[in-house]
Amino acid sequence: MPIFVYVVFGIGVLFNGLGAVALIRFPDVYTRLHGATKCTTFGSIFTAVGVIVYGFVKGGAEYNTLAIHTIVALIAILVTNPTGSHAIARAAHRSGIKPKGAVVDRLEERP
Amino acid sequence: MIVEPIVFLVVATCFVFFTLFSLFRIGLGPTVADRVVGLDTLNTMVVATMIVLGAAFDQVIFVDVAIIYALLSFVGTLYVARYLERGL
Numbered sequence: 001m002p003i004f005v006y007v008v009f010g011i012g013v014l015f016n017g018l019g020a021v022a023l024i025r026f027p028d029v030y031t032r033l034h035g036a037t038k039c040t041t042f043g044s045i046f047t048a049v050g051v052i053v054y055g056f057v058k059g060g061a062e063y064n065t066l067a068i069h070t071i072v073a074l075i076a077i078l079v080t081n082p083t084g085s086h087a088i089a090r091a092a093h094r095s096g097i098k099p100k101g102a103v104v105d106r107l108e109e110r111p
Numbered sequence: 112m113i114v115e116p117i118v119f120l121v122v123a124t125c126f127v128f129f130t131l132f133s134l135f136r137i138g139l140g141p142t143v144a145d146r147v148v149g150l151d152t153l154n155t156m157v158v159a160t161m162i163v164l165g166a167a168f169d170q171v172i173f174v175d176v177a178i179i180y181a182l183l184s185f186v187g188t189l190y191v192a193r194y195l196e197r198g199l
Contacts, residue, residue, distance in 0.1 A: 001115050009118065013125045016156065020132035023152055029144045032136070036152045044159040047122070051166045054115075066166065069174040073162055076178050077155070080185035084151055087192035092144035094196050 002057060008050035015043030028100040029092050037085035041077065048074040119167030126160040147191050154184035 022035025048070050055067025093107060133156065136149035158181045165173030 001118075006118070009122050012159070013122055016126060016129050016159065019152060020129035020156075023136045023149060024132050029142060029148060032145065033148050036133075036148060037155075040152055040155040040159075044155055044162075047159045048162055051162055054166055062169065062171070066169070066171050066174065069171055069178070070162055070165075073158065073174055073178045073181065076181040077158060080181055081151075081155060084185055084188040084192075087189050088144065088147050088151060091147075091192040091195040092142075095144070097142055097144055 001054060005050045005054050005057075008046050008053070012043045012045075012047035012050065015039045015046065017043075019043065029097055030089065030099050033085055033089055033092075037081065041081045044077050044081075045074065048077065116167050119163050123160050123163045123167065126156050126163065130156045130160075143195060147188070147195070150191075151184075151188055154180070154188070158184075 016039065019036045019039030022039060023032055026032045026035055051070045052067045052074070055063040055070065098105065130153055133149040133152040137146050137153070140146045140149060158177045161173050161177035161180065165171065165177070
């Protein structure tokens with residue numbers, strides 16, 4: 001297994017851990033969403049890239065199948081994760097949750 | 112080499128440990144949106160864990176399950192967000 005795979009797995013674990021810490025430490029919904037979703041998307045992308053490189057380096061029909069299916073899973077993560085976080089943020093804003101310490105809401109819809 | 116599955120299992124154990132953090136947020140989040148954020152993070156972690164486990168045990172079916180899990184959790188998140196927004 002090349003050294004590149006170890007480095008990429010290290011980056012993935014680091015960013016997923018940062019996302020988990022952000023989920024615990026941040027004060028309100030929007031900052032939690034920002035930290036958790038961005039960091040876990042980035043970390044999962046790097047983890048999947050590590051598995052893809054591992055499969056293609058190892059060679060053979062079985063490992064190539066593993067790598068190609070992981071590419072499909074990576075595309076699924078890339079498409080679905082930011083869309084879901086956008087939907088959660090819009091729903092939280094429309095259901096009336098204010099950010100912590102907010103004074104004025106410039107996104108508020110006018111009648 | 113014996114070291115490769117051990118590396119994959121260590122990475123997967125780290126991801127499962129991070130999943131516990133989002134379980135805390137689901138349990139004690141003050142609003143419903145906090146719980147949905149925790150659930151979304153948990154889904155992403157589970158997808159990453161299953162990809163790594165598929166590489167560790169040389170089972171392609173784990174990665175297939177991860178693909179389907181990602182798409183279904185996306186649909187679930189969208190439905191919960193729509194429900195928070197204007198009701199069913």
